[in-house]
Amino acid sequence: MRQEFARYLRTETVGGMVLLGATAIALIWANSPWRDAYTALRDARFGPAALGLDLTVGQWATDGLLAVFFFVVGLELKRELVVGELSSTRRALLPVAAALGGMVVPAGLALLVGRGAPGMDQAWAIPVATDIAFALAVLALAGRSLPATARIFLLGLAVADDLGAIVVIAVVFSAGLHLVALLVAVACAFAYWFLQRRRVRAWWLYVPLAVVMWAAVHEAGIHATIAGVVLGLLTRVKADPDEDDAPAVRLEHRLQPWSAGLCVPVFALFAAGVPLGAQALRTVVTDPVPQAVVVGLLVGKVVGIFGVTALVMRLVPASRPPGLGRRDMLAVSMLGGVGFTVSLLIAELSLAALPATAEAAKAAILLASAAAALIAAAMLARRRRVHRGAQPPSTSRPDDGCA
Template sequence: MQERRPASPVSEFARFLRTETVGGVVLLAATAVALIWANSPWSGAYVAMRETVVGPAGLHLDLTLATWATDGLLAIFFFVVGLELKRELVIGELSTRSQAMLPVTAALGGMIVPALLALAVGWGEPAMEQAWAIPVATDIAFALGVLAVAGSALPTSARIFLLGLAVADDLGGIIVIAVLFSSGLNLLWIGAVVLAGLTYWWLQRKRVRAWWLYVPLGVFTWIAMHEAGIHATISGVLLGLLTRVKADPGEEYAPALRLEHRLQPWSAGFCVPVFALFAAGVPIGSDALRAVFTERVALGIVVGLLVGKLIGIFGASWLVIRFTPADRPRGLSWRDLAAVSMLGGVGFTVSLLIAELSLADHPDLLDTAKAGVLVASASASLIGAAMVMRRVRVRARENGDNGGDEGSAPA
């Protein structure tokens, strides 16, 4: 009977894994289209599409299509992320200190070490003042998609660890975006954001379900956040975190779960792929690829994602398991954990977003930095998949030798 309850954390994890795997495939396809189009004889049409301006100038919303994809569509993605964060913090895998300790510490290590390595490689470059934040992100869709394809035989604890890590990492990425990329703050509009948030919270508290109230309120919150000088995608996170996640007696599903089910397909199947279509179209000729490994900002991004994520996630996990009551994920050896940690180097969506924000004043470096994100993410996917597949084969051989005793995997 418990398996039929979609509100339970375990079934929600399974649902999230399935939808994000599909989203990863669509995201990969959109990235391929962007790269092919941007490097084809029709690249001029791609650039013209990106730079097409639409929107009312009177509201300061006459933005390019690329900006609408970044600020508008990703707000829906971050709303879904906010819902997932709220659910995990209140009733899910991050709801208690003992449960949250390992993934949160691993996420912190997976943000701090890549940032430090990127700074070390790009030290002295003016653009690195904010570009150090590019390799701190992990892309849930790609990372879980690779794990689902290559590591389906690993224990479920591997997927739960990676998802908990990615959720905590998303929270860190959101904080980075909110702190680093807010400028010229307008106190009047910040007051409007607070008022809108309080109204949303009050409607949730009063159990109001009228979509025709919530949609205009969400749009107003987005506009107010944009005008306040805070990156507009943070409005999605704010409203997601204010959404109720516990069902009332007699209520079939809580609002957060209903919204997640409705919006997740749109987020994973449309919003994020369209963002990738606009963001991933960078030159990939020999000169551009050479620049990834000679330009220190781009090289710092590659080193941060490929080396820093593995060291940071695995190292922080080892420290917290060694020196605190936190336990290693059930059924996973240290080598399994290292393989899963490698998948944390798949940055992509949020890394591309931070690249666009941090290098807005350095357009000459932006395409190279994006190419660095793509190269590092693709490499982390391939290396991580190879490591995971090797662990699956080793575990199968060992389980065959010892009659299937999963707990005997060597550390």
Template structure:
């Protein structure tokens, strides 16, 4: 029951996560067997792990690529383009659009919760500790954007495509790190997570600024009012979902109608959620929500979006088109080269100038391996490709994102496996051995 936010109270009753007695709990809760509850909790726990989340995302991508490039590719296109929803409200969207605008809002809500937690009580709450990943993230956005713009300038869509290689995929990058870096110090994960959170914040701002084609002031005002109501309820320690769920849906609709990309609603609500625990609470609301929603984000929202976004042609003709498309080349160079140079270079400069400090147990070759993981753009890069380019150019750009993310993840995996072996061989002195001219490396 605890996985549902409930615990047993008096016989025949349940107590909610807010400490309030549920006099008449739903029948489905009372009749659920302990074995069923335990199985669901265990499945949710697996979905929360970075390794499993990354594997589910990879499986959805592989399925989309295989299906879209098979003789049954027409059926894949038909499902992706199937329109559902009330036409009277102008919400008759394709399944791909529902995944992009709707399901990704859940992913960005979880990202907003994580960002808020990091800013208030996590690694980014201390300025000195936060400086290195923040500087690295800024460098990891600026250099890929500059490289992509310089390569694609003058080509059709080149002026809009520079933002595609800016983002780092948190789920995929952490999944690769979890699989290949068992011997790496824990500070590598903290650095990557903090960097990716700041990176996603930058990508979110770009989406909000660059991809607002029209603006409805009335709908935007409604979104502001609903966000203010959400924040007020958080301050008043209200916990019932009967208020929060309608407010969240209303905020999403208002943002969607305002012309701003609907995923911004998820980020806004995540940042407004309380992250400090009161003395009577077992967990803060942000932690509780992240715990409950992370499996849905990792197991449903992101894989379904990837399934509809990743189904692009990868046959010989399509790959030849990539080599002649300056925008696609710009995306690949931006992600594979720009991310590595931007993250590692800005970190090196910041530490050498004394502006920021590097974790003692993390050597520079470790930093290079983690920086290579920054080239795994994937989810947000695919989203920006769809938002910034027309359909044909977007398909090539998405293929470039997939190719670049695969290359970056494979290179990073090889580097991380090697660095893990060095750390295991040298024990706690792995970073010291790294900074000296270590013959094993």
């Protein structure tokens, strides 16, 4: 029974639904008569203060549980870079270029819309992220009849986008680096790499090493989730002749259900609990920061991803995913506007000194992500009907993108 439940949690559809359920609970709870209990639980502190780890429940969810999520992201990223869709220049060209366009254009539009507003010096990064789990869940539900290349393109795009978001978090949101802690983190990373190289499989060595590295990265002034990414990237992804699966595959298989079923939903539970009353919604419409977030996610993402995709496919026709026309690519590009998890994280980091603006930005993320998901689902449903009614490939005309 437990194995069957874990298998369901590994699917994008179920993982996306669990995430959506946690977000709904957070919104209902935070806007109910029991909202004070929600705030008290989120802000309750625990942990060893002597180590600088006397954190709130919300911070433990953001810094601790999301480190597991980012470790899984690091594993997937390493696998895609070494043996997957991003392992060759030809296959990586389109999704990487699309991800770059889907980061630069939203950031630029956000800066343009929110120019001069307090907090925009870092809040421009909020709309650069795409939630891979939720986007793939929408594609799985609404785009079932689309060619498999649609999922491959979206996965490659989201993985490259995750890498870009990780770089933004590491560079923009690192402050006051502590050299000793940073050296400890580097030593832990080297030890992990050495153990991987020596084919050591003792979990009782890896777990304490990962915990120490996480704490050192946190103390060094770098966001602690980066520790998960680094360890994921240092994990072997090619199996030896005497192995059934590489360590990265085994770890991803074991940790994906925990990431999808616990870590990300608990983070969403404590990050997405924002007030959605008339005053909050009025702030989303009138405040330049949430306006910038909405424009970045709903307009910037689709313009950046689809614009760069169309340009690359025109310049390099061989990069076009087989079976996908321009309208298919436009529908998939719309899914890029589903920011959600990483966007909520960046909102917390970038607007920590402006709590009211952070709450408005989170509300904007939720509204824009929901709108992007609904619009993309409608577009994908239309494309699904087109593909279902298409003639067999042997007799049909090539898709020129005009269907």
